[in-house]
Amino acid sequence: MSYLVDVEKLRTWFEVKRGIFSKPYYIRAVDEVSLNLKRGEAIAVVGESGSGKTSLGKTLVRLYKPIGGKIIFNGKDVTNLEGKDLLWYRRQAQIIYQDPFSSLPPFFSIFRILEEPLLIHKIGNERERREMIFEALKNVKLTPVELMASKYPHMLSGGQRQRVAIARALILKPSFIVADEPVSMLDASVRIEILFLLRELQKNYGISFIYITHDLATTRYFSERIAIMYAGKVMEEALSDEIIERPIHPYTQALLRAIPEPDPENRKVIKEIPPGEPPDLVSPPSGCRFHPRCPYAMEICKKEEPQLREISQNHFVACHFAENFLKK
Amino acid sequence: MSSLNKIRGIIDELWKGKSPRIGIILLIFYIFLSVLAPIVYPYSYVIKYWNDPTHWQDNPRLAQPVWVNYFIGKKLPETIIVDSRNAKDKRAYKQENILGGFGFKEINIVENFIYDYDDFPSEITLIIFSNFSGKFPFVNVYFERPDGKEVQLISSTITSSRTTYYISQDPKIINTISNFVKTSIHTSELNYTEPQVALFAEAKEGMESYRTAKVLKGLYGLRINVLMQDLNGTADAKLLVYGKVYGLAGTDNFRRDLTMGLLWGAPVAISFGLTASLLITITQTFIAIFATWKGGLVDSIIQRIVEIYMIVPFLNILIIISMFYKLTIWSLLVAVVLLSIFGGGMKGTRSLIMQVKEEGYIEAATSYGASDLRIVLFYLWPRILPTIIPGLIGAVPGYIFLEAGLAFLGLGEPTLPTWGKMLNDAYNLGAVYQGYWWWILLPIALIFGIAIAFATIGYSLEKILNPRLREE
Structure with a gap:
């Protein structure tokens, strides 16, 4: 089985220097994460703020350089690419940002914003680029295209800007896109439209997607698989329906319980939210990283770090007591 | 197109405010002066003659500007020049007689002029041009006054083709005039005589002194009689009655027309100040952007260099450089720019870039493959540009002052006139104590004006x- 993106034990640690003479310490944003992605598949990476999901996404498109592990893209190791080779990878992998208000340069017209990637990668002549830009705008349903192309970002609404950002990501015809919370900054009314648009484009062009979000509710409609991240590690990974219907890891269960349900019967139910906050990534807890917050924590959880293992078919969990939870 | 509209919008907004409107009007005035300067006095002319004292001999020394007349309600004399060589000048008559029997040639020149000013001239000079061979010609000069009195000023031989008689300084001539005064007012006691006063004063008691004399207005004449043996010889005379006012800006101690200096000061100051500010701001910003974007070791090294530059005494080094190498204004400009490339202004720009480089679209540009150079040129630069322009404009007066200050210390441009250099000349000749106000105040006013223009606009x-600075 060949994957488009195959991530092995990826580690992205950020070095923090306190002074010239003292030893630097590290923030372990992504710690030994393994993940794989088939061509045309969409995976959702879900986690709280500070769980390292954005760092994972940015490492995958090589905005951050990992200090360990491997990223294999289409059979090629892209972990340490530099210069010309990195430029090649930049054309294959794109990222869509959370904040459409800051991700577009305010002093460029929409046309110029979309033309930049083409100019950088020396694609097409003037006339061809023009056609490609109008095509991209049509794809994200920003019409009339000629009028839209002449506008500046500040003239557009948040949803329209995010469409421009999506068009910019698509214009190089990438095979892999990381969408970093693409709808969390948008009005609720346009969120679902943008998600459907992304899904449609993903299906049409067969692009592999990593959809990073903290909102478990929208993932089911967007992705085939879901990976739950906590404190820089993947805690559970399975098909979307499987995870939502049969969550095994205590953390996943807690996350699922936190989703509001539009049922009047539930209005008196007090939600159980996992107590505490995500741990300090400089010195993460020993053993299982979730143990200080886990209601089922035992002695072994403090000492031994559980490995991600297949509990049932295509269902991976990193918990010492996964089997017990499965029986329930 | 849109950036043009933007600039227009900014100018419209500037025009709305009171102080920037003054600034714009002043700036237009200075630009007008700068355009006018090379038209009125071409560059090559200025370079050639500004420091050439022989060129300015027809001008009065230390004359005030002409417009002073309107303020003091008196008509101060302007310079009167009557030249018999100039055929168009109808005030000069020349007549030649050959006295055949004696083998002599007689040349009679009469130069008339009307004097109706309220003050006395500052100097009187007569130049006689003569071509002859053989024996030296003999010359008699008579000064005729409106009241019918006549003085024989000169009676001597001419020994060269150009003879200058400084009527108001020559002791022999002064003695003659003194005798004329004595006979006119019937006295034998006279301590001193001011020749240029006595010649133009009413023949009354006190005519010898500027304090007591009154101007006699009317038609004056100078009769010059030259006798020579060479029948082919020629003789001409040029009379200079120097006035006390000259031109729009007066003259200095070297009789130079200060209008020329003041006018040329404008393009020199604007081009020096603007070029210095522009070059320094742009290079500083580029280095700051580059350093901040690269970060790490590059940034650290550049920051340390900047800190060293900041404690180096800039002005002292500049003075030492100008003392060792006679700097023109353009090499001074190069020195100033080189000494400021790593100046402290970079720190402010750097802090701004630190903020800008964290913006999402910069990282996005990296993600689709933009190179460092592209990000610096196309992403950071246009974002920083609007924030550095006000500082750029506002820094211009500083460099104009710097140039003027160095020129004032005598370390400036040697050939071109600049405002600072005019002040240096004025200072060296004690203009402040002597009351030559126009020589000091006019350049100072122009320096002030240009500083105000740039400062208010900036x-x-x-x-x-x-917009954060906008007061509501």
Whole structure:
């Protein structure tokens, strides 16, 4: 089985220097994460703020350089690419940002914003680029295209800007896109439209997607698989329906319980939210990283770090007591 | 197109405010002066003659500007020049007689002029041009006054083709005039005589002194009689009655027309100040952007260099450089720019870039493959540009002052006139104590004006381009 993106034990640690003479310490944003992605598949990476999901996404498109592990893209190791080779990878992998208000340069017209990637990668002549830009705008349903192309970002609404950002990501015809919370900054009314648009484009062009979000509710409609991240590690990974219907890891269960349900019967139910906050990534807890917050924590959880293992078919969990939870 | 509209919008907004409007009007005035300067006095002319004292001999020394007349309600004399060589000058008559029997040639020149000013001339000079061979010609000069009195000023031989008689300084001539005064007012006691006063004063008691004399207005004449043996010889005379006012800006101790210096000061000051400010701001910003974007070791090294530059005494080094190498204004400009490339201004720009480089679209540009150079040129630079322009404009007066200050210390441009150099000349000749106000105040006013122009525009631009400073 060949994957488009195959991530092995990826580690992205950020070095923090306190002074010239003292030893630097590290923030372990992504710690030994393994993940794989088939061509045309969409995976959702879900986690709280500070769980390292954005760092994972940015490492995958090589905005951050990992200090360990491997990223294999289409059979090629892209972990340490530099210069010309990195430029090649930049054309294959794109990222869509959370904040459409800051991700577009305010002093460029929409046309110029979309033309930049083409100019950088020396694609097409003037006339061809023009056609490609109008095509991209049509794809994200920003019409009339000629009028839209002449506008500046500040003239557009948040949803329209995010469409421009999506068009910019698509214009190089990438095979892999990381969408970093693409709808969390948008009005609720346009969120679902943008998600459907992304899904449609993903299906049409067969692009592999990593959809990073903290909102478990929208993932089911967007992705085939879901990976739950906590404190820089993947805690559970399975098909979307499987995870939502049969969550095994205590953390996943807690996350699922936190989703509001539009049922009047539930209005008196007090939600159980996992107590505490995500741990300090400089010195993460020993053993299982979730143990200080886990209601089922035992002695072994403090000492031994559980490995991600297949509990049932295509269902991976990193918990010492996964089997017990499965029986329930 | 849209950037043009933007600039127009900014100018419209500037025009709305009171102080920037003054600034714009002043700036237009200075630009007008700068355009006018090379038209009225071409560059090559200025370079050639500004420091050439022989060129200015027809001008009065230390004359005030002409417009002073309107303020004091008196008509101060302007310079009167009557030249018999000039055929168009109808005030000069020349007549030649050959006295055949004696083998002599007689040349009679009469030069008339009307004198109706309220003050006495400052100097009188007569130049006789003569071509002859053989024996030296003999010359008699008579001064005729409106009241019918006549003085024989000169009676001597001419020994060269150009003879200058400084009537108001020559002791022999002064003695003659003194005798004329004595006979006119019937006295034998006279301590001193001011020749240029006595010649133009009413024949009354006290005519010898400027304090007591009254101007006699009317038609004056100078009769010059030259006798020579060479029948082919020629003789001409040029009379200079120097006045006390000259031109729009007066003259200095070297009789130079200060209008020329003041006018040429404008393009020199604007081009020096603007070029210095522009070059320094742009290079500083580029280095700051580059250093900040690269970060790490590059940034650290550049920051340390900047800190060293900041404690180096800039002005002292500049003075030492100008003392060792006679700097023209353009090499001074190069020195100033080189000494400021790593100046402290970079720190402010750097802090701004630190903020800008964290913006999402910069990282996005990296993600689709933009190179460092592209990000610096196309992403950071246009974002920083509007914030540095007000500072750029506002810094111009500083460099104009710097140039004027160095020129004032005698370390400036040697050939071109600049405002600072005019002040240096004025200072060296004690203009402050002697009361030659126009020589000091006019350049100072022009320096002030240009500083106000740039400062008000710069400050107002800052308010427009940086809305946080807008007062509501």
